[in-house]
Amino acid sequence: MNTLSATPHDEQARAILRGNDRGGYTVPTSGLYPYQWNWDSAFAAWGFATFDTRRAWSEMETLFTGQWSNGMVPHILFHKPDPGYFPGPDVWAGTGPVHSSGISQPPVAASFARRIYDMDPEAGRAAVKALFPKLFAWHKWFMTWRLDQGAACITHPWEAGRDNAPDWDSAMASIDPVGVGDYKRRDTSHVDPAMRPTKYDYDRYIWLVQLGRRLKWDEAALLEQNPFRVADPTMTFILLRAQRDLAYLGRAIGEDTGEIEKDILVLEAGAETLWNPSIKSYDSRNVRSGEWAGCVSNASFLNWYAGIDRPEMAEQYDRISSICRYPVPSYDPASDRFDAKRYWRGPTWGIVNALIGLGLDECGHKDRAAALRLATRDLIAKHGFAEYFDPHTGDAAGGGSFTWTAAIWLAWASPTMGTA
Numbered sequence: 001m002n003t004l005s006a007t008p009h010d011e012q013a014r015a016i017l018r019g020n021d022r023g024g025y026t027v028p029t030s031g032l033y034p035y036q037w038n039w040d041s042a043f044a045a046w047g048f049a050t051f052d053t054r055r056a057w058s059e060m061e062t063l064f065t066g067q068w069s070n071g072m073v074p075h076i077l078f079h080k081p082d083p084g085y086f087p088g089p090d091v092w093a094g095t096g097p098v099h100s101s102g103i104s105q106p107p108v109a110a111s112f113a114r115r116i117y118d119m120d121p122e123a124g125r126a127a128v129k130a131l132f133p134k135l136f137a138w139h140k141w142f143m144t145w146r147l148d149q150g151a152a153c154i155t156h157p158w159e160a161g162r163d164n165a166p167d168w169d170s171a172m173a174s175i176d177p178v179g180v181g182d183y184k185r186r187d188t189s190h191v192d193p194a195m196r197p198t199k200y201d202y203d204r205y206i207w208l209v210q211l212g213r214r215l216k217w218d219e220a221a222l223l224e225q226n227p228f229r230v231a232d233p234t235m236t237f238i239l240l241r242a243q244r245d246l247a248y249l250g251r252a253i254g255e256d257t258g259e260i261e262k263d264i265l266v267l268e269a270g271a272e273t274l275w276n277p278s279i280k281s282y283d284s285r286n287v288r289s290g291e292w293a294g295c296v297s298n299a300s301f302l303n304w305y306a307g308i309d310r311p312e313m314a315e316q317y318d319r320i321s322s323i324c325r326y327p328v329p330s331y332d333p334a335s336d337r338f339d340a341k342r343y344w345r346g347p348t349w350g351i352v353n354a355l356i357g358l359g360l361d362e363c364g365h366k367d368r369a370a371a372l373r374l375a376t377r378d379l380i381a382k383h384g385f386a387e388y389f390d391p392h393t394g395d396a397a398g399g400g401s402f403t404w405t406a407a408i409w410l411a412w413a414s415p416t417m418g419t420a
Contacts, residue, residue, distance in 0.1 A: 009381055010414055013406035016385055017047055020403045021055075024062040025079060029387070029399040032190040034085055036077040038063065038105040039161055040404050042112045043351055047407025049116040050417045056116050057127040060109060064134045066098040070219065071141035073107075073134075074100035075158060085186050087206060093213045102209070102217040103159045106238040107142065108355075110135045114245040115411075117252070129253050135246055136260070142239055143263050145219045148287045150270020152235035155226050156208045160234045160299075163205070164197035165330065165344040166337045167284035167293040171228050174288070177207035195341050195397045204228075230293075231285040233274055237302035238355075240267040244307060271308060280312045296320065296332040297344075298352045304359030317368065324391035326379045327372065328353055333391065340390045341397050347388040350376055354408040377413045380405060 020026045025036040026044040033040075041063045049056035066077040078089040078099040089099035113131060117124040146153045154160045157168045180203050187196050197205070208228055215221040223229075243264045250257040276283035276292045282300045284293040296316055303313055321327040323334065330344045330352070331337065339345040353376045361369035379394050385405040387398030410417045 005416065007414065007416055009409060010416055013047070013385065013409045013414070014051060016401045016406035017044060017403060017410075019401065020044075022079070024058050025077070026059060026403050028404065029402050032187060032399040034080075034082040036063065036066075036079060038073060038075045038077075039108050042109040043404035043407045045109075046112040046115060047403070047410045049112075049119055050410040053116065053120055053123060057124065060113060060116075060127070060131060063109065064131065066096050066100050067134055067138065068094075068096040068100075071137035072096075072104050073109075073138045075103050075105040075161075076101040086183055087209055091206075091209060091213070093216075095217055101158075102212045103156045104138075104142075105159060105161050106234055107135075107138060107242045108238055110139070110242040110246040110249065111238075114249055117249060121252070125253060128249050132246070132249060132253060132255060135242075135249075139239065139243060139246060139260070139263070142235075143266070145223065146235070147266070147270065148229070148231050148285075149273040150266045150268075151231040151273050151285070152239045152267070152270070153229050153287055154232045154235055155222060155229055156212075157201070157205060157228075160230075160232050162234055162297070162299060162330065162344040164201050164342070165284075165295070165297060165299075166335070167232070167295045167297060167299075168228075168230060169337075170289065170291050170293065171230050171286050172201065172204050174227050175204045175207055177203035180206050180210065191398055192341075195343060197343055227288060229287040231270075231274060231287055232299070233282045233284060233297070233302060234299040236267065236271050236274060237282075237299070237306035237308075240264065240271060240306040240308075241302075243267060268308070271303070271306060275310075281316050282313070296335075298328045298330045298349065298356065301328060301356045302352075302359065304363040304365065305355045306359070307362070309363045314365065314368070321368075321371075324348075326375055326389060326391050326394050328356055329391040330388075340392055341395070343388070343398070346391065347397055348379065348391040349388045350380060350405045350408050350413070354412045357412065373413060376408075377415065380409055380413060385409065 028040045045056040045059040067073050092101045094100035094102050117128050157163050247257040247260045274282045281296045326348050329346055331346050357369050357372045383394045383396045385402050386396035387402045
């Protein structure tokens with residue numbers, strides 16, 4: 001870890017993590033998101049590890065207290081009641097040991113567990129030994145229930161973490177949200193509605209939640225009846241990387257990794273089924289209709305994070321980076337569906353930048369990786385620890401004092417802690 005003196009931004013980032021700490025788990029930001037979110041929490045652990053390794057491991061451990069018997073780790077754990085939040089535990093009716101949602105999120109946990117372990121292998125060995133079978137079971141759940149032609153699928157837009165991305169427009173249009181009823185959202189009371197998903201989107205989100213509840217979150221029934229099933233670059237590339245990192249951890253503690261190695265080969269082949277030659281990019285694929293989304297998104301560039309290099313993606317990356325001051329936008333700014341401030345339809349997200357930057361560096365694109373890290377550092381330093389940002393102006397958007405933006409500052413973007 002770098003030993004240079006902490007900057008004021010480092011101290012602010014640490015204060016955000018401490019301020020959003022609820023004792024064993026971290027909320028994304030106070031008010032807007034009052035519970036433990038799955039991949040937010042894993043990013044938080046990475047950030048904590050730069051100054052408190054024990055707290056980093058406890059974040060991971062708390063996340064897995066909500067693991068279901070089938071191996072799934074939910075995208076939200078409702079540890080404490082918060083009646084104002086919708087949809088809450090009574091709407092989801094999850095079947096795990098902790099009140100939870102019924103879907104998962106991109107499994108970055110194994111990859112951050114590896115990074116935390118590598119900071120102090122001796123101190124982390126016991127934590128990894130305890131987490132390994134849980135991580136293995138979660139990954140196996142994806143391999144059992146979320147694959148199409150070897151690519152990982154999502155069954156709800158929230159499962160990808162990219163809630164309202166244009167990638168899902170076709171699949172969402174196939175849903176008639178009849179019977180959803182009235183509801184009151186929390187997000188639009190905390191954040192400008194122009195920065196959030198529309199009511200059109202939200203009606204369909206809730207319809208899918210109600211479908212899962214009616215089916216008691218039975219995966220076989222959902223596979224048959226859920227009209228929303230999209231093979232997704234986010235999930236595919238992150239799961240592939242997570243399997244590689246889980247294999248690394250397994251070898252470090254003496255576990256048999258043969259099955260994981262086989263799964264890696266399946267996912268490597270599956271990732272190539274997401275190559276859309278018509279746009280020369282990795283793209284989302286509607287499994288139900290067979291249609292391409294036709295989207296170059298920030299998730300498209302996670303190929304490097306997964307260990308997959310392709311010259312066309314470097315060309316796409318350079319094209320998109322040249323259009324905006326603060327790459328990487330969540331959607332191609334050249335598209336007529338681009339919206340600079342609306343959630344995953346255009347804004348830049350620091351957390352995805354960190355994953356892309358790590359991948360670029362590991363695949364030998366050192367100059368691009370360094371430039372992205374510097375651009376993200378400048379973005380956060382000038383515009384704060386926001387949830388996401390306008391890629392043209394850098395204007396902060398979404399929630400403020402955001403946990404995962406603080407975390408990636410500490411673990412990746414900061415000039416003093418970025419080598420951790």
